[in-house]
Amino acid sequence: MRGKLLPQEFADLQDLAADWSLSTERERQGKRLASSMQELRSVYDRLVPRAEAILEHMRLLEAGGKPKTIPEESHNLIYLLYSLAEIGQAIEVHGQPEVVNGFEAKRWVAEHESPAWKAFEQRVRPTLV
Amino acid sequence: MNKATNKPQSTQRWTLEYPELGTAPLPLDPYLSPSYFEAMRDKVFKKVWLCTGKRVEEIPSPGDYVVFDLELTGASLIIVHGLDGIIRTHYNMCMHRANRLVHNERGSCKGRITCAFHGWSYGLDGKLAVATEEKMFFDLDKKSVSLISVATDVWNGFIFVNLDPQPKETLREYLGELWDMFAGYDFSALPASFSYSTELNSCWGVARDSQLEAYHVKYLHQRTAPGLMSYAEDPDRHALYFKLFRRHAVGSWYGLRSETGLPPVAKLAAKFGQTIGSEATSLSDVNQWPKALNPTRDKNWFFDEAYIFPNFHIVFLGLHAYIAHTFLPKMVNKSSWNARAYMPAPKTLVEQFSRESAKCGIRDLWLEDGSTIEVTQKNLDSGRFPHFHCQDQEIMIRHAVKVMDELIGAAP
Numbered sequence: 166m167r168g169k170l171l172p173q174e175f176a177d178l179q180d181l182a183a184d185w186s187l188s189t190e191r192e193r194q195g196k197r198l199a200s201s202m203q204e205l206r207s208v209y210d211r212l213v214p215r216a217e218a219i220l221e222h223m224r225l226l227e228a229g230g231k232p233k234t235i236p237e238e239s240h241n242l243i244y245l246l247y248s249l250a251e252i253g254q255a256i257e258v259h260g261q262p263e264v265v266n267g268f269e270a271k272r273w274v275a276e277h278e279s280p281a282w283k284a285f286e287q288r289v290r291p292t293l294v
Numbered sequence: 295m296n297k298a299t300n301k302p303q304s305t306q307r308w309t310l311e312y313p314e315l316g317t318a319p320l321p322l323d324p325y326l327s328p329s330y331f332e333a334m335r336d337k338v339f340k341k342v343w344l345c346t347g348k349r350v351e352e353i354p355s356p357g358d359y360v361v362f363d364l365e366l367t368g369a370s371l372i373i374v375h376g377l378d379g380i381i382r383t384h385y386n387m388c389m390h391r392a393n394r395l396v397h398n399e400r401g402s403c404k405g406r407i408t409c410a411f412h413g414w415s416y417g418l419d420g421k422l423a424v425a426t427e428e429k430m431f432f433d434l435d436k437k438s439v440s441l442i443s444v445a446t447d448v449w450n451g452f453i454f455v456n457l458d459p460q461p462k463e464t465l466r467e468y469l470g471e472l473w474d475m476f477a478g479y480d481f482s483a484l485p486a487s488f489s490y491s492t493e494l495n496s497c498w499g500v501a502r503d504s505q506l507e508a509y510h511v512k513y514l515h516q517r518t519a520p521g522l523m524s525y526a527e528d529p530d531r532h533a534l535y536f537k538l539f540r541r542h543a544v545g546s547w548y549g550l551r552s553e554t555g556l557p558p559v560a561k562l563a564a565k566f567g568q569t570i571g572s573e574a575t576s577l578s579d580v581n582q583w584p585k586a587l588n589p590t591r592d593k594n595w596f597f598d599e600a601y602i603f604p605n606f607h608i609v610f611l612g613l614h615a616y617i618a619h620t621f622l623p624k625m626v627n628k629s630s631w632n633a634r635a636y637m638p639a640p641k642t643l644v645e646q647f648s649r650e651s652a653k654c655g656i657r658d659l660w661l662e663d664g665s666t667i668e669v670t671q672k673n674l675d676s677g678r679f680p681h682f683h684c685q686d687q688e689i690m691i692r693h694a695v696k697v698m699d700e701l702i703g704a705a706p
Contacts, residue, residue, distance in 0.1 A: 190650075190653070194654075209559075213558050213559065216558075216559070216562055217562075220562075220566075220644050220647065223642070223643035223644050223647070224642070224643075224644060226643060227642055227643060243643065243647070246647055247647065247650045249559055250559065250563065250647070250650045250651035250653075250654045251654055252559075253557070253558070253559030253560060253651065253654070254654050254655065254658050256557075256559075257557035257558070257559055257560055258517050258518055258560075258655070258658065259517055259658070260517075264658050264661040264662055264665070265517060265662075266662075266665045267658070267661035267662060267664070267665050268492070268660075268661045268662075268663075268664025268665050268667075268668075270661060272492050272493075273490050273492050273657070273660065273661060273664065274490060274491050274492060275488065275489070275490055276489040276490060276491055276632070276634075277486075277487075277488045277489050279399070281398055281399055281400045281401065282400070282489070285352070285400060289351075289354065289485075290485065290639050292640075292646070293643070294643060294646055
């Protein structure tokens with residue numbers, strides 16, 4: 166299996182891709198909950214300063230109108246930024262990986278990640294990511 | 295109402311404006327009693343209009359369907375978009391030998407609903423089209439067989455059903471003042487963005503009440519909504535407005551949102567789309583909003599809630615974002631909860647990131663809400679808890695309990 170490559174200009178983040186370039190919310194949330202605060206903090210500290218550059222990369226992908234496809238490397242980069250949204254919750258909100266005293270995350274089932282919902286979304290509002 | 299600031303005065307108590315509600319603590323029977331549960335099932339959930347939490351946009355083409363399970367009554371319902379454009383609801387039950395017809399939560403069928411058991415097939419209007427090996431039956435009059443249909447109507451795109459074979463009132467009559475209240479709010483422009491469901495080991499009432507007051511926001515959500523409900527002029531108050539109807543109720547709440555105080559990731563996300571930290575009142579002119587939304591026209595407005603008795607809550611986060619909660623009882627101590635956020639579809643990848651971040655924030659806030667429900671049930675089960683104390687800003691709970699009491703004919 167090929168490793169998860171990032172676009173060339175994000176080579177400095179390459180070592181994060183294997184663990185954090187995850188395509189579903191369930192995986193990203195699961196990774197957040199399975200990590201220590203120390204790990205989360207170190208990923209957070211590396212991604213926050215690069216977030217604007219990642220957003221700029223996303224803008225460039227769409228600069229000439231909606232692209233038909235997105236290169237796999239860019240997908241991986243976008244998923245890495247999505248992981249930052251999860252990690253941000255732990256670092257900026259809860260001060261621990263999980264919600265404080267929270268309802269069990271795995272019982273809070275994301276209907277929007279079900280195959281039927283995704284198929285419907287692709288039918289009425291095709292998205293690239 | 296204080297006319298100068300448009301805010302309630304600190305001496306105002308909404309509950310006292312509805313003397314029929316009383317001010318006593320709330321008894322536990324509606325929450326714990328098996329006989330109360332049965333009465334609720336038979337006299338309310340089988341009789342009144344219920345919002346399914348599903349929207350017409352989910353079934354845009356003929357043949358599209360969604361399934362709505364109302365487990366306390368045993369009903370599994372198929373809500374289907376007909377070839378004639380009419381949305382109908384049928385029991386998910388083949389009239390041959392009662393097998394379930396569709397097993398997916400949502401899907402599309404090509405003009406026919408076919409039972410996998412023996413191949414009986416129905417039109418989307420419910421009429422039996424094919425009884426396989428028909429001549430082997432003895433007295434089957436195909437024309438007289440059709441799926442059992444359920445009264446169905448739509449309000450602002452939300453699909454409602456009524457299990458009563460002869461509903462006592464139309465949906466319009468049932469909703470009363472609410473029917474027109476949100477005219478001008480463009481629900482249909484806001485697709486379901488994310489949706490979570492869970493099964494709760496708790497009675498329905500405790501789950502339902504968790505989203506029927508905002509007194510808790512300042513405390514339970516101090517992390518996910520930090521400082522957003524601190525009302526400096528009147529620290530004990532968060533509500534700007536309440537209005538109770540015959541069954542339903544609306545409320546409006548104060549909130550101070552400012553993107554400047556947000557930490558880096560939350561701030562970045564709020565820049566490109568509406569998140570929990572976005573100041574909705576600065577995104578568009580509040581004076582142009584539908585009158586029912588933010589009725590006091592407060593700039594420091596957080597959200598409104600419309601409670602559609604008994605099972606549906608709409609939380610308006612602004613002109614372009616709302617949340618819908620569907621709470622359904624299953625058994626006396628089991629219930630289900632679906633929470634959905636509706637927002638404009640992201641137009642760019644950057645907006646999609648913002649949405650992802652908003653989703654994580656709102657999801658975690660819901661996990662905080664969920665934290666109280668099952669443990670409360672356990673405490674009630676201990677038998678040592680006497681009754682619920684209910685302050686002025688929990689008026690919608692007090693009202694909902696009273697409405698239920700009246701409908702089932704329980705002593706006040």
